[in-house]
Amino acid sequence: MSAHLLIAEDDHKHAEILRRYLESAGYRTTVAHDGRTALDHARRLRPDLLLLDVMMPEMDGLDLCAVIRRESDVPVLMLTARTSEDDLLLGLDRGADDYLTKPYRPRELLARIRTLLRRADRGSTRDVLRAGPVAVDLTRRTVTVGDREIDCTPDEFAILVTLAHQPERVFTRAQLLEQTNGYGRDSTERTIDTHMSNLRRKIEPNPRRPVLLLTVYGVGYKLAGA
Structure with missing residues (x-):
């Protein structure tokens, strides 16, 4: 067709x-x-x-x-x-x-x-985005870290999808905000910091010393690729 x-x-x-x-x-x-x-x-x-x-x-x-x-x-x-x-x-x-x-x-x-x-x-068969131990299933809309499935809000999932599409690429807070339901409302870029903090508590071995969701100071965030 x-x-x-x-x-x-x-x-x-x-x-x-x-x-x-x-x-x-x-x-x-x-x-x-x-x-x-x-x-x-x-x-x-x-x-x-x-x-x-x-x-x-x-x-x-x-x-x-x-x-x-x-x-x-x-x-x-x-x-x-x-x-x-x-x-x-x-x-x-x-x-x-x-x-x-x-x-x-x-x-x-x-x-x-x-x-x-x-x-x-x-790319039609690439329904699962992977970056290190993080797997984002676009079809099932699930996130797993290793063999552990985690619960994400819609905004958190949208952020992870964006980051997982291009591991190691640094995204600004403004770019990530555009991918969430906060876009077009009264949300600010600080909203992304809150989402990232919540995500780190869910996926990082030690949220205080992240190795997956990394801050690039003065720029934004990236997802480690390996």
């Missing part, structure tokens, strides 16, 4: 052109014209890839990408008219897998889509 692509684009004319082009290339498509509708479609239809325009009503593409990334590993390709390096990096920090700046060539768009779908297909 052909891959199902969700197109989130508020420009109706551009969305229709994109839909026709992708369907002519053999893909199934669903179109949403605002971020809230796109989020609903993503949750209900579970598409194989998301094409997200950055500037959308209700919820912009960056916020939508952050929410999607907390809930799914579906590939996300951002489509943006913003060309500054900071804007592009922000999209990647929110969890996007790739981006294209407008105007883009249709053939390049297809090439990016095919690359992301191949990558997702190769």
Whole structure:
């Protein structure tokens, strides 16, 4: 069966052109014209890839990408008219897998889509993320340390998923906050410190001398890879 692509684009004319082009290339498509509708479609239809325009009503593409990334590993390709390096990096920090700046060539768009779908297909059997003794099961939504399963809150699980995807990478508190349910509320980056303290009590042999969830002073946190 052909891959199902969700197109989130508020420009109706551009969305229709994109839909026709992708369907002519053999893909199934669903179109949403605002971020809230796109989020609903993503949750209900579970598409194989998301094409997200950055500037959308209700919820912009960056916020939508952050929410999607907390809930799914579906590939996300951002489509943006913003060309500054900071804007592009922000999209990647929110969890996007790739981006294209407008105007883009249709053939390049297809090439990016095919690359992301191949990558997702190769990683489809990787349902368990591992870093040292820590195993995060994305399907069962469980965390084990050695042979011991631990209870996590949704926010704690989201943080561990983020860290376990890239062991040894240092994430800032702001980046981790974006992955939790605290994003968009009155939570502050200090909320992450509380979550990390709670997680250390659950998974560290000695929470006062952590060897798994490590603080990188002046930057943020990382999960030890071995």
